[in-house]
Amino acid sequence: MFFFQPPAGVPISLGDIASAIRRGADEGSPASRFARLVGDFVGAEYAFDFNSGRTALLTILRALTEISEDENRNIVVMPAYTCFSVASSIARSGLKIRPCDVDPETLDYDYDKLNETNFSNVIALIGCSLFGKLPNWHRLRHIADDNNLFLIDDAAQSFGCSDGRRMSGTMGDVGFFSFGRGKNLSTYSGGIALTDNPELASRIETISKSLQYPGFAGRVVTLMKMTTYAILLKPELYWIPNSMPFLGLGETLFDPDFRLARLGNLQACLGEIKFSQIGLLNSVRENISRQLMERLKGIPGLFIPGTDSERPIPYLRLPVLLTDRETRETAIKRLKQHGIGASSMYPSTIDQIPGIEKYLANTGDDFNGARSLSDRLVTLPTHPYMREKDIDTITQVLTKIRHN
Numbered sequence: 069m070f071f072f073q074p075p076a077g078v079p080i081s082l083g084d085i086a087s088a089i090r091r092g093a094d095e096g097s098p099a100s101r102f103a104r105l106v107g108d109f110v111g112a113e114y115a116f117d118f119n120s121g122r123t124a125l126l127t128i129l130r131a132l133t134e135i136s137e138d139e140n141r142n143i144v145v146m147p148a149y150t151c152f153s154v155a156s157s158i159a160r161s162g163l164k165i166r167p168c169d170v171d172p173e174t175l176d177y178d179y180d181k182l183n184e185t186n187f188s189n190v191i192a193l194i195g196c197s198l199f200g201k202l203p204n205w206h207r208l209r210h211i212a213d214d215n216n217l218f219l220i221d222d223a224a225q226s227f228g229c230s231d232g233r234r235m236s237g238t239m240g241d242v243g244f245f246s247f248g249r250g251k252n253l254s255t256y257s258g259g260i261a262l263t264d265n266p267e268l269a270s271r272i273e274t275i276s277k278s279l280q281y282p283g284f285a286g287r288v289v290t291l292m293k294m295t296t297y298a299i300l301l302k303p304e305l306y307w308i309p310n311s312m313p314f315l316g317l318g319e320t321l322f323d324p325d326f327r328l329a330r331l332g333n334l335q336a337c338l339g340e341i342k343f344s345q346i347g348l349l350n351s352v353r354e355n356i357s358r359q360l361m362e363r364l365k366g367i368p369g370l371f372i373p374g375t376d377s378e379r380p381i382p383y384l385r386l387p388v389l390l391t392d393r394e395t396r397e398t399a400i401k402r403l404k405q406h407g408i409g410a411s412s413m414y415p416s417t418i419d420q421i422p423g424i425e426k427y428l429a430n431t432g433d434d435f436n437g438a439r440s441l442s443d444r445l446v447t448l449p450t451h452p453y454m455r456e457k458d459i460d461t462i463t464q465v466l467t468k469i470r471h472n
């Protein structure tokens with residue numbers, strides 16, 4: 069098949085890359101400029117650039133540990149179903165991971181279970197906007213305040229989303245974005261940490277200054293990868309990398325040994341160039357998500373979690389729950405046969421990641437909601453390469469498969 073819709077992505081043209089190279093040759097500090105642009109856009113007082121969302125989160129955790137008055141507080145609560153990178157950053161920080169179950173219908177925490185948590189040794193609580201769906205920040209704020217916790221807004225998947233009053237990324241005491249591949253805005257890789265708290269900002273700044281900007285060799289490698297990504301993301305060519313499983317496209321890994329650095333100039337310049345398109349990109353996602361939801365809603369056995377009737381969501385990928393793992397696997401296989409990059413997202417819940425045991429604060433908890441998501445979830449592409457025809461194909465495939 070010579071046409072394959074990637075599961076997620078932001079179109080980057082060779083012209084965008086050429087403009088980024090020209091801009092990078094100018095005077096100034098593109099990474100701080102881009103961080104400021106992002107900070108101003110979401111209304112955050114302080115913003116710091118990093119080479120990834122993981123490094124941004126790790127730096128935040130190190131800064132929180134420094135300012136925490138109680139050294140017994142060494143646990144971070146996070147959703148039991150989310151990107152493995154969140155767990156990688158906590159593990160790297162030396163803090164313990166305490167996954168808490170999620171509600172598969174809302175993609176948010178299971179608040180009954182979260183309220184039962186013993187927070188006495190917890191330093192921070194992470195709220196995660198999976199696929200652009202914001203968690204209940206009001207409830208999270210209460211829980212954080214009642215238990216004297218720092219609240220972290222993981223907005224890696226929700227740049228440009230808002231609750232109508234505040235922008236995602238600014239809902240906690242501190243937050244961060246990822247600008248990796250497949251995110252709302254992509255600089256190929258990158259991250260920004262944000263806060264309004266001057267003390268926290270000063271700690272983050274000090275830690276960030278100890279990190280290096282990429283050197284010449286690193287910049288050349290990034291340029292090559294970025295160019296390859298820009299060319300191959302198009303559905304007419306994406307079948308090429310997609311037919312090479314050893315590339316591990318879209319794989320999510322638990323790896324506390326990730327590289328720490330600041331954001332490279334080329335990526336920062338690309339970020340500045342693509343920044344003006346975030347409104348358009350998210351409105352395309354919102355529109356495709358709406359069309360898909362309309363077309364899929366009557367199919368028995370299929371449920372779209374996390375929808376909000378008052379506020380359309382620019383889903384980074386549209387989450388769909390099927391009845392069980394077997395039906396989900398069949399759906400993904402058929403969709404792929406028809407050229408649609410549907411994905412089962414994270415391969416397991418956080419507690420089941422191989423090798424994670426020694427980093428966990430809790431074992432033996434019940435993560436039934438997270439397990440149900442990891443068994444039944446399929447995500448559908450919502451990026452600008454999607455056509456009417458692809459929406460028709462998805463509808464036909466999901467209508468025809470037998471939902472157990």
Ligand SMILES: Cc1ncc(COP(=O)(O)O)c(C=O)c1O
Nearest residue numbers: 120121122151153154224246248
């Ligand atoms: C929810 C979530 N948090 C954190 C991260 C980490 O971001 P990065 O891949 O830029 O390190 C990601 C990205 O994959 C993510 O999806």
